[in-house]
Amino acid sequence: MIALLIRDLRLAVRAGGGFGLGLAFFLIVVVLVPFGVGPESGLLSTIAPGILWLGALLACLLSLDRILALDWEDGSLDLLATAPVPMEAIVSIKALAHWITTGLPLVLVAPVLGLLLNLPGAGYGPLVLSLLIGTPALSVIGTFGAALTVGLKRGGLLLSLLVLPLYVPTLIFGAEMARRSIEGMDATPPLLMLAGITCGTIALLPFASAAVLRVNLR
Amino acid sequence: MELIVSGLSVARGGIAVLEGLSFSVSEGEALVLRGPNGSGKTTLLRTVAGLQPPLKGHIGLEHEAMAYAGHSDGIKSVLTVQENLQFWADVFETGCIVPALQAFDLTSLANRPAGGLSAGQKRRLGLARMVVSGRPVWVLDEPTVSLDAASVAMFAEAVRAHLAAGGLALLATHIDLGLSEAKMLDVTPFKAVPPEIDDFDGAFL
Numbered sequence: 001m002i003a004l005l006i007r008d009l010r011l012a013v014r015a016g017g018g019f020g021l022g023l024a025f026f027l028i029v030v031v032l033v034p035f036g037v038g039p040e041s042g043l044l045s046t047i048a049p050g051i052l053w054l055g056a057l058l059a060c061l062l063s064l065d066r067i068l069a070l071d072w073e074d075g076s077l078d079l080l081a082t083a084p085v086p087m088e089a090i091v092s093i094k095a096l097a098h099w100i101t102t103g104l105p106l107v108l109v110a111p112v113l114g115l116l117l118n119l120p121g122a123g124y125g126p127l128v129l130s131l132l133i134g135t136p137a138l139s140v141i142g143t144f145g146a147a148l149t150v151g152l153k154r155g156g157l158l159l160s161l162l163v164l165p166l167y168v169p170t171l172i173f174g175a176e177m178a179r180r181s182i183e184g185m186d187a188t189p190p191l192l193m194l195a196g197i198t199c200g201t202i203a204l205l206p207f208a209s210a211a212v213l214r215v216n217l218r
Numbered sequence: 219m220e221l222i223v224s225g226l227s228v229a230r231g232g233i234a235v236l237e238g239l240s241f242s243v244s245e246g247e248a249l250v251l252r253g254p255n256g257s258g259k260t261t262l263l264r265t266v267a268g269l270q271p272p273l274k275g276h277i278g279l280e281h282e283a284m285a286y287a288g289h290s291d292g293i294k295s296v297l298t299v300q301e302n303l304q305f306w307a308d309v310f311e312t313g314c315i316v317p318a319l320q321a322f323d324l325t326s327l328a329n330r331p332a333g334g335l336s337a338g339q340k341r342r343l344g345l346a347r348m349v350v351s352g353r354p355v356w357v358l359d360e361p362t363v364s365l366d367a368a369s370v371a372m373f374a375e376a377v378r379a380h381l382a383a384g385g386l387a388l389l390a391t392h393i394d395l396g397l398s399e400a401k402m403l404d405v406t407p408f409k410a411v412p413p414e415i416d417d418f419d420g421a422f423l
Contacts (some may be wrong), residue, residue, distance in 0.1 A: 003309050004305075071292075074292055
């Protein structure tokens with residue numbers, strides 16, 4: 001299992017692995033938003049948490065079809081399925097590798113990009129915390145979507161359509177948590193909801209992903 | 219250890235392709251499957267390897283005993299030959315890859331990125347994975363595709379060594395491997411009868 005994680009991370013950082021793709025997309029979205037909505041700093045601080053969360057979510061979505069499609073194309077997925085590692089572990093490791101290469105860099109770079117959007121000082125901690133808690137759910141849900149569409153050529157559109165509705169709760173509670181802390185309200189309820197969603201998806205979805213993948217490999 | 223398959227029916231895309239297939243392979247034996255393209259050899263091998271459930275019948279060994287090699291080798295082109303093989307050695311928890319590299323004459327290529335290998339070299343790397351898997355039953359689907367004569371001999375030698383160590387092999391191939399001791403099985407007589415087309419609508423036309 002560790003071997004699979006190391007291989008996936010190694011593949012991601014080598015040429016063509018798409019490691020910087022999500023990060024660059026996130027950067028572009030956040031840099032372009034002030035040009036689009038105008039330089040008024042009050043407006044920017046109001047929408048900053050939402051834009052940062054939306055950017056992170058879309059950046060995450062961008063790299064989802066790489067999670068399993070590449071392994072399916074070159075036959076590794078068939079071979080992994082016959083290896084002495086349970087399918088549930090394979091999809092969990094794949095989701096973890098996706099989070100480390102996509103979610104974690106987004107979390108780390110978010111405070112820097114918060115500056116560009118004039119994010120109020122009280123918002124930095126809660127924003128990073130909400131992303132840290134929320135992005136694992138994005139990776140796990142995304143792996144489920146990738147498992148559903150693994151046999152399809154150019155399944156990216158279908159994958160996005162399937163996954164986006166499942167991302168909505170995470171987006172709502174994640175952005176809400178950052179917004180509430182900025183406005184000085186109690187941010188605990190959205191934090192708990194966000195953590196609950198992440199824990200629930202991590203606990204349940206690998207089983208669904210593995211079942212779907214077994215059917216798709218037939 | 220013996221692989222006993224009895225009354226097996228396999229399906230591809232929901233349609234039965236082979237029916238009532240029974241055979242057995244015991245320790246140190248190889249069974250070569252023959253049959254024209256589209257006769258269901260790949261489907262049979264995938265079923266035996268546990269990638270899809272059989273329609274009917276029974277496969278007498280756990281999937282954990284099988285190592286499967288299909289049409290694609292599962293090679294990552296940005297990793298080196300050694301990294302590719304070491305990954306599978308770690309997954310199968312067998313450790314040492316040196317004998318496998320030697321058996322398929324890959325030692326001199328060990329530090330090359332796998333993307334730069336020729337088709338035949340990639341195939342050899344794919345087959346070296348079988349040695350690394352350390353599993354007793356090799357299930358091989360057309361293993362000699364894109365191999366030259368010398369590499370086919372190398373592969374036959376590896377299969378022979380595997381059989382001598384008490385292993386089993388189940389292969390689908392169109393060419394003569396020079397494995398004179400191997401049993402042959404032609405799957406053509408087991409071809410499933412196509413399902414009768416339901417003429418229910420026809421009565422109303």
